[in-house]
Amino acid sequence: MTRIKYFQELFQRYRRPGDLVFAVVFLLFALFLLSQLGEQTKWVKRTKWFGQPSLWPSIAVWGMVIFGAFHLLGSIVSPRIYGRLKEVVFWLRSLEYVLYFLAYVAIVPLCGYLPSTILFALFLTLRAGFRRPLHLTLAALFAVCVALIFRGFLQVKIPAGEIYQYLPEAIRAFALTYL
Numbered sequence: 001m002t003r004i005k006y007f008q009e010l011f012q013r014y015r016r017p018g019d020l021v022f023a024v025v026f027l028l029f030a031l032f033l034l035s036q037l038g039e040q041t042k043w044v045k046r047t048k049w050f051g052q053p054s055l056w057p058s059i060a061v062w063g064m065v066i067f068g069a070f071h072l073l074g075s076i077v078s079p080r081i082y083g084r085l086k087e088v089v090f091w092l093r094s095l096e097y098v099l100y101f102l103a104y105v106a107i108v109p110l111c112g113y114l115p116s117t118i119l120f121a122l123f124l125t126l127r128a129g130f131r132r133p134l135h136l137t138l139a140a141l142f143a144v145c146v147a148l149i150f151r152g153f154l155q156v157k158i159p160a161g162e163i164y165q166y167l168p169e170a171i172r173a174f175a176l177t178y179l
Helices: 019-040 055-077 084-092 095-111 113-127 133-153 162-166 169-178
Strands: none
Touching: 019 055, 095 113, 095 162, 113 133, 162 169
């Protein structure tokens, strides 16, 4: 025989590890966006309300604030499931890759786009746990293709490396343009 669920049981919520931290950070971010609406979007005079440049950003940000506040309220009043610190530490581990990217951006003007991209791809391949020569070869090949496509084919303006100044004159011109 099936048991009838009561209204409270249908909508019962448990606070998962890290939920309160996420709710606070999300609400603070939404409030920050709300504080920037007047600077980033404008309400234009003599324009219909549905044609306003600020309409959809305002609806979206106000929705973030309202639902973020409800989420925070729900997190506060819900019974807690322990393990929050472990969950937050797990989230913070992803910042490691942000630091890698910042290091890559700092190295490109010194070493050049092609060498930096190859080193970065090899490093991330090793960091991800792939150690076989095939994996490292594929990572280096991928990096060479990316660098040649972006610098050579698409002509994306990426600073040339200072290391290229030490190359012979004939190779330096090619490296400054395509590598």
